[in-house]
Every structure is written in structure tokens, then in C-alpha cells.
Amino acid sequence: MQNQSSNPCVTTKTQTIIHCRYMSKYEYGDGGWVSLSPSTYLVNAETSERLLMEEAINIPLSPVCRYFDRPGQFMDFTLVFPKMPAHWRRFHLIEVEHGGGFQVRMIRRNKEGVYHIQVI
Numbered sequence: 001m002q003n004q005s006s007n008p009c010v011t012t013k014t015q016t017i018i019h020c021r022y023m024s025k026y027e028y029g030d031g032g033w034v035s036l037s038p039s040t041y042l043v044n045a046e047t048s049e050r051l052l053m054e055e056a057i058n059i060p061l062s063p064v065c066r067y068f069d070r071p072g073q074f075m076d077f078t079l080v081f082p083k084m085p086a087h088w089r090r091f092h093l094i095e096v097e098h099g100g101g102f103q104v105r106m107i108r109r110n111k112e113g114v115y116h117i118q119v120i
Helices: none
Strands: 002-004 015-023 041-044 050-052 055-057 074-082 090-094 103-108 114-119
Touching (some): 050 074
Parallel strands (some): 015 114
Antiparallel strands (some): 041 050
């Protein structure tokens, strides 16, 4: 799980935007499937405060799934959260699902409120 700085030319004053890239798994012959729990959230790494996801763009919400044709396919999607409080310095993206879910930890806050991450 990696995180990258956002494009400094793009900012948001009212929301936190996370652009995600997911690659279908090689351990599944057909690449498997992906979906996102509607209860996905951001959590402050220091205080445990949470921001619940407001919108998911280009990824189905559980129980609906998107199936891949083959392993190694990329899928880009965007998650929208409320504006992050000013005192947050690092945070985690957490999806809690029955089989585990996505977790990207220790994302460093930036001034723009827009992030680009690889979800593994």
C-alpha cells in the first residue's frame, strides 16, 4: 500500500478527495472481483476521529461486485469524504469487510485535500 502526494494545482475547500488505483489479483485466474463497503472511513492516526465516506465514484458498493476479465487489470475510482479537520496530520483509509477490506495507513495530510493512492 502506497500513498503519493496530490497534484498541487488541484484543491478542494469543502471535501477530502481520494483517487485510488486497484489492480486485480494474480492469485485468481480471472482476476477476481472488487467492491467497496459503504461504511468505508478515514481515521486520524493520532486521535482515532473518523470521517465517513460520502460518495464512491466508479466502484460498486457491497454487495454489488465488479468482476475482472484477467489478473493485472487496473481500476481507478474516487472516494469523497467530508473536509478533513485542520489538526489531522496523518490518517488511514479503512474499509471493513467480512473478508478483510482495503487499508491504506499513514497517509500524510496535504494542503490540497486531494490524494492519489494505490490500493493493494
